Amino acid sequence: MAKKRVYQFRADLKGIKPAMWRRFQVSENETMQELAVRVMWIFDFLEDNWYSLTELVGDQFKREYQKKRKELQSTGQDAGPKITPLDPRMKNISYVMEKQRAADLKDWTPNIVQPGQTRLKESQAQAGSTFLFEYDLHANWEVKLKLEKIVEEDIADTRLPRVLKGKGPGVMGALDIEDLKQLVADDLVDLDDFDLEDLNYAIKGIE
Template identity: 30%
Template sequence: MEKKFNQVFQFKITLKGIRPPIWRRIQVPEFYTFWELHVAIQDAMDWLDYHLHQFEMKNPFTGKQTLIGLPADDYDWSRNTLPGWEQKIGLWFTPQNNLALYTYDFGDNWEHKVQLEKILPREREIKYPICLSGKRACPPEDCGGVPGYYELLEIIKNPADERYEETKMWLGRKYDPEYFNPKKVIFDDPDIRFRRAFDDETQ
């Protein structure tokens, strides 16, 4: 059954440490949890959700920096992490408390600035979530973080590099670092993604 909502949260997600910037602007329903926001960020950025993640932001009630994501009971990599599927974004993000750090893949350590830009009335003719705009393609998974990404860019623009053919084969597809089309973004069902992610835990 479709959940009812009247407002949407507009976020700008910017991948940190990369120039020119790689960013996305999305709108999501006000009832979203941090798990659902995680899935929306993954899909908008074009990550593949292979790795662990966490949000870090100031708790609006205590003023303390708080981790939200996958608690230690499920994945023993972090302590005192609140389950993302239990935390509503509407209780954390406000016009005054509008920033979070979203980290994906603790090996490559991709850090994203997540900024609440606006809280807007829902438009009935739009299916949410939606990606409004953005710039540049997401880095390939497992490319070695920011340093590995910059090295990859140098390789693929130089066919004379001895690593060129191997790198192109590793990419497995045409990769244009400057390309992004918000109309091509497809958002997965976060409930299905949740069941898929925790399937091994429940069997």
């Protein structure tokens, strides 16, 4: 069996404490569109609403550049010029999702726009890269995705994608993030409720 590159992510639903999260793996041939849909499935979002996926390459570049400048300054070395928001390296990458048009996306985002059919292996993603999944602008749902590692494995196509671990049951039909926070505060959500078998069906789109 030929070895394949497997991308392992940790996905955290932002704004919930204790954390509600999933660790999962997908093939290097996964498209950004497919990745976004799988995030919806494993957190129990419905597919009938607006959603987006952004690769935070600009944010990461800014952090690393500023860290390097501080290190150089601390040793009295030339830290180089400051970067401005107009620097193209400061831009993130927004992927065009199903039913969206690239032209429309470019009208309102300052980010670089690329096709949703871009595959992981074609992207800039590497270990440590982060993505932001957003769902329903009015409900403020956000999921942070961190690419933990890329490994080569002898693995059958039928075994991917797969969920490895996690915590929490998903959004539970909550109207928005504030609604879910209240459900958690009122002890109406059991954050230890995590069904690995069900989620491995969900991530493949099997109900």
